[in-house]
Amino acid sequence: MNLKTLVWRELAERPSAMLTSTLMILLGVTALVAIRHVTVFSEREVGQQLQSLGANVLVLPKEATLQDYYSADLTERTLPESHVASILLENLPGVERLSPKLCVSAKVADRDVTLTGILPQSEFQAKAVWQSVSLFSNKHEGCKKAACGPKTYDAAPETLASERTIDQLKGNEAVIGADVAEFSALKPGQSIKMFGEKLQVLAVLPRTGTVDDSRVFAHLHTVQRLTNAGEVVNAIEVMGCCEDAAGGLVPKLAELLPDAKVVTISQVVSTQVGINRLMSQMSLFVLAILVIVGGASVASTISSNVRERRREVGTLMALGATPSLVTRMFLLKAWTLGIVGAVGGSVLGLIVAMVLGSQWAGVAVTPLPGLIALSIGVALVITTLAALWPARSAAKLDPCCCFQEI
């Protein structure tokens, strides 16, 4: 016999009396763990998206929207290609790469595709040498990037999918998206006919799940020539060296190109960031609910347990139980409720997050041990604080109540 046995025997004998409190804690912790897990992984996802895009800044026609850009629906709105040269010559701090794009609708194997003209990075290098400027070597203040300067521009064409730029692309070459390759059954080395001209497929991009899968990328000047668009582009993607560069670039670009709209990519994910912020605040709300409802429930349960067991407590005190032992007895009971509720809630919350996280937020959730430990810790602190007063009042019970008849 010890204190644990004494407490456990009672809980095992009368579990229903404690069920409500345990359920309250369990539900609170479930909600907390589920929301926090989904929030954390959603934030990570957004971070990764931003990271994969680099510290991008978009230069768009004034009347274009981000939605137009992401749906590649920019055919009616253009910017002069000379803006690219303007940015290049300005050698703005933090700019690492530029990617001008011209998008036009086209058909491949009777399917709608977007023919996108891009300028390979090697041509920027040639232009820089020709114009005697140092290409993309101007670090911004506080730059975290270790190296900045001359590059070799010999990366594989498939990197276009992740890097947003291509190093080498000839005028008669094309890089096709995964969907285009699939429905047209095209492979590298074969030809694709665009606007009556055959272009050799240089590479097939890996699937990205974006509009890029249904694009055919060709040299910008080839697209301009084939579509008679003139020396225009629909958008200029500006890749900064790191995330901190974007903030400084936007006003400088806006000043440099007053007829264009300059936006940061982070605005694209602003909705998701907003949802994440809402979920983060929601988790604080759930924590407050857990504190209030869970705490009140534990306090009520332990208080009622003390009232029911007055005679038993009196008897234990008559038999030699000290007030501190009586306090510990009720606290141990509360901790047991707290641990069962918190551990059960953590497991349940994790399952909910793993199942619903992918469905609701589109993120894959894996357990975060630190978060689970923190939730259990919070639940235990709440149960301790809630049970402290009734436990201390039990310790102050008059032991003489053991003599009173029922």
Added chain:
Amino acid sequence: MFHLQDITKVYRRRQQEVVAFKASSLDIGLGEYVAVVGPSGSGKTTLLSMLGGMLSPDTGKVWFEGESLYDLSITARTRRRREQIGFVFQTFNLVPYLTALENVQVPLFLNGVSKSEQRDRAVSLLEQVGLGNRIEHKPSELSTGQQQRVALARTLANNPRLILADEPTGNLDPDSREAVLSMFDKFVSEGRTIVMVTHDPGAAARASRQLRLNDGMLVSSEESQNVTGAKPAKAA
């Protein structure tokens, strides 16, 4: 063993004062078998509580084994109770969700006895009270007489020198009553002191001394005619 000096205990309820117990002097000797009798509300349980170190008097001192009980800290008083005093209750006060064995183990656990020793001693005590075959039974699975015997085994767990009993036969059938009183006789013959509150004249008659209370006052203290217990030793 006990010396009560100028004791007063007053209960205050709704601006009214009720004298629960008052005695200028009372001695209870080592090995005495004392029955406390009197009508309901006469202060019997108040006296028992004060002797048990659970209710401090408003005035006066309760000397126990030469120490002023209520000048000790709560912890020290609890230790005296745990090590030297055993309680017997009218309704047994067994913990309902513990087995007979575990109920007897409770005072041993409170006294810091190791688990294995707890079990050995509890089994031995339950065998002594004739319940060796009922150790895993819960109180609800035992008759009232058996429950009181479990309670007696629990009382003896820490081998107390003093037993304070509150109506120990009040809820028992005649056979169980006789069994309990026989055990009390045995306890006294082993040198223990018993102070028993009772309404049962037959039980009181088996004590070596009867203290009669009325309205909180000690009205008489007389030797029983039918003494079965040991002679009182000199009061401490």
